[in-house]
Amino acid sequence: MTGNRFGTLFQYTTFGESHGSAIGCVIDGVPPCISLSEKDIQPFLDLRKPGQSRHTTQRNEEDKVKILSGVFEGQTTGTPIGLLIENTDQKSKDYSDIKDKFRPGHADYTYMHKYGIRDYRGGGRSSARETAMRVAAGAVARKVLEHSIVGDGCLLEESNCPQNKLQNKLQIRAAVIQIGTECINRDNWDWDQVHQNSFFSPDFEAAVHWVEYLDMVRKRSSSAGAIVEVYASGVPAGLGAPVYDKLDADLAKAMMSINAVKAVEIGSGFESVILGGEDNADEIRIDSDGVPEFQSNNAGGILGGISSGQDIVVRVAFKPTSSILMSRKTIDVDGNETDIITKGRHDPCVGIRGVPVVEAMMACVLADHWLRYKAQCL
Numbered sequence: 001m002t003g004n005r006f007g008t009l010f011q012y013t014t015f016g017e018s019h020g021s022a023i024g025c026v027i028d029g030v031p032p033c034i035s036l037s038e039k040d041i042q043p044f045l046d047l048r049k050p051g052q053s054r055h056t057t058q059r060n061e062e063d064k065v066k067i068l069s070g071v072f073e074g075q076t077t078g079t080p081i082g083l084l085i086e087n088t089d090q091k092s093k094d095y096s097d098i099k100d101k102f103r104p105g106h107a108d109y110t111y112m113h114k115y116g117i118r119d120y121r122g123g124g125r126s127s128a129r130e131t132a133m134r135v136a137a138g139a140v141a142r143k144v145l146e147h148s149i150v151g152d153g154c155l156l157e158e159s160n161c162p163q164n165k166l167q168n169k170l171q172i173r174a175a176v177i178q179i180g181t182e183c184i185n186r187d188n189w190d191w192d193q194v195h196q197n198s199f200f201s202p203d204f205e206a207a208v209h210w211v212e213y214l215d216m217v218r219k220r221s222s223s224a225g226a227i228v229e230v231y232a233s234g235v236p237a238g239l240g241a242p243v244y245d246k247l248d249a250d251l252a253k254a255m256m257s258i259n260a261v262k263a264v265e266i267g268s269g270f271e272s273v274i275l276g277g278e279d280n281a282d283e284i285r286i287d288s289d290g291v292p293e294f295q296s297n298n299a300g301g302i303l304g305g306i307s308s309g310q311d312i313v314v315r316v317a318f319k320p321t322s323s324i325l326m327s328r329k330t331i332d333v334d335g336n337e338t339d340i341i342t343k344g345r346h347d348p349c350v351g352i353r354g355v356p357v358v359e360a361m362m363a364c365v366l367a368d369h370w371l372r373y374k375a376q377c378l
Helices: 038-048 092-098 108-115 128-152 162-166 191-196 204-219 247-256 269-274 354-377
Strands: 011-016 022-028 065-069 081-086 171-179 226-233 261-266 284-286 292-294 312-318 328-331 337-340
Touching (some): 038 128, 038 354, 081 128, 128 354, 171 204, 171 354, 191 204, 226 354, 247 354
Antiparallel strands (some): 011 022
């Protein structure tokens, strides 16, 4: 199987299956002498781990990460960093009744046709369990960014970079803005609320309503989709490369690679279609400090594939969880028509736990492009 590696200079490879003994990843390209320990990674994994509310899967995994290599005396050595998380709460018997059936909306059918074999225990490599290692890699990517961009302030020499005055600490944060048909009220947006509720909602009132809404969805034995919006603030201008290595192209690929993601938009995205050119253009002025100041951000912080210094804004759409207790039509491995009910422990809305995963992929892309910039331009 190919396709388990992501990135160019900041590069990671994940391994393991949903119901195997462990999952892990190997991260390469991390510069030496960056402080790193499990304590830098675990908080992000804790945000993603299952069983934290009745609105997520009740699989009970602690997701305790171990650093196996690449760190000595609390600092990275520049060699590959090996990370491991042991699986401790597999219940493979939940899938024994459907091992010969293809779950609609899952990768069962396509895996079988490509490889001639599939791991029916939770989907194996196609399981969202794999995203735990993305979150771990993203935590390491944040350390690279913190060490490099925050430490250096700006990509260019200060005399050549008026944006230097604008640079604050780089910050990556995401929130759920819609579950099913129910959206947040953007007038209520409060970042402090995101980690005060089990939905990662920036709108307290929406979070209260979503409890009732998802309870209704669960009673119907169904599931709901979600939209996650992620912001990267304090990103210097200059990351990304024209034509085929555009920053927005790599972000789109990163987000689309996440399990259950079916759409990605950057900046105004699809809404830009209805704007006139005069409205969509992000006009620029010079502020009182002599710094370029954009009047809007329809481009989502990326122009010509290169970061502009504005907030990078990406929205990611997660489809409804395909594993539901409602009977669905399907076929079995012998080509017989049949029905299927997928038992087990599944998220009624997988997009909720997608928040730390989306943040992680943003961090990995930015770390990769920072190292690529540094290799060419510094």
